[in-house]
Amino acid sequence: TNTNVWQVGPPQKTIFDKASTLPNALITDTINNYPINVNSSFTTGFGPSHSNWGVLALQWNQKLDMDKDFDGGVIEFSLDSGNTWQNVFNNPYVYSFYGFNPTNQDTIVSTGDFSFSGTDNNWMSVWLCFDYSWLSTSDSLAIRFTIKSDSIDNGKEGWVIDNMLLNQTIIHTVNETKQ
Numbered sequence: 001t002n003t004n005v006w007q008v009g010p011p012q013k014t015i016f017d018k019a020s021t022l023p024n025a026l027i028t029d030t031i032n033n034y035p036i037n038v039n040s041s042f043t044t045g046f047g048p049s050h051s052n053w054g055v056l057a058l059q060w061n062q063k064l065d066m067d068k069d070f071d072g073g074v075i076e077f078s079l080d081s082g083n084t085w086q087n088v089f090n091n092p093y094v095y096s097f098y099g100f101n102p103t104n105q106d107t108i109v110s111t112g113d114f115s116f117s118g119t120d121n122n123w124m125s126v127w128l129c130f131d132y133s134w135l136s137t138s139d140s141l142a143i144r145f146t147i148k149s150d151s152i153d154n155g156k157e158g159w160v161i162d163n164m165l166l167n168q169t170i171i172h173t174v175n176e177t178k179q
Contacts (some may be wrong), residue, residue, distance in 0.1 A: 001046045002076035005029050005040045005147065005158070013157045020061040026159030028147050034071075036153050043082070047164060053170065054056040055095055057129045058143060060164040064104055064120045065157035069142055071149040072108045072115025073159045075128065076143040079135070085144060088128055089114035099126040116159070123162075132168075 009030040010023045019025035024041070028034045047054070066072055076085040077093075088094050089105065101124065106117035133164065147159055 002123060003035065003038065003040065004042075005034055005038055005149045006042045011160055013117070015065050015085065016063055016157050016160045020123045022162045023030040025160050027160040027176045033072045033153075033155055034147060034149055034158035036149055036151050038072050038147060038149045041144050043142055045140060045142040046077070047140050054071075054132050055129050055169050056135075056141070057126065057127055057138050057167045057169060058164070059099075059127050059167070061121060061125055061152075061162045062100070062116075062120075063160045064116055064118060066119070066147075067119045067149070067152070068106060068118040068157065069119070069155055070117075071147070071154075071156065072106055072113065072114045072117040072151065074108075074115045074144075074146045074148060076146070078144070079140070081140065082142055082144075084121075087114050087130055093134060093167065094128065095131040104113060105116075111148060115148070158170040 005028045006026060007030050008024050008026055009029050011018060011025055012031050018028060075088045077088060078085050088097055103118050104116050104118045104120050106115055108115050
């Protein structure tokens with residue numbers, strides 16, 4: 001189905017029991033688990049860049065509860081008003097993408113999409129960053145978040161996103177790998 005499962009409200013589930021910043025979050029249904037055969041998206045956009053320097057950083061908090069390997073949360077970007085989309089995972093145009101548990105990076109078996117999957121019941125602060133050097137001053141950037149599921153209901157809660165922020169910066173935080 002193509003039913004829109006994204007809602008804004010106070011989470012009322014077992015794992016997703018409250019928003020990161022009370023009272024509301026963006027969630028795949030505030031009460032029910034996500035359904036089977038779902039392909040549901042929301043898109044956010046950013047106008048043309050008026051700069052050719054720095055980093056555009058999109059940050060959000062998230063929790064996950066999806067059937068590993070079979071259901072997932074896909075994030076894509078478009079520079080042409082949504083005519084074409086590119087997955088952000090392992091993309092050369094993504095300056096930095098971190099803040100999530102690497103075990104939650106997955107490939108959906110049925111579609112081959114790189115995605116978030118599995119369960120992470122801790123609030124994670126995720127950063128998705130683009131370097132302005134390859135964005136033209138006429139490009140607008142759209143980001144699409146999609147949850148996809150197969151035909152088996154495993155009673156999972158889905159994806160909750162909260163406290164989404166957009167920043168343009170010269171100095172950028174880095175993802176450090178511990179020795």
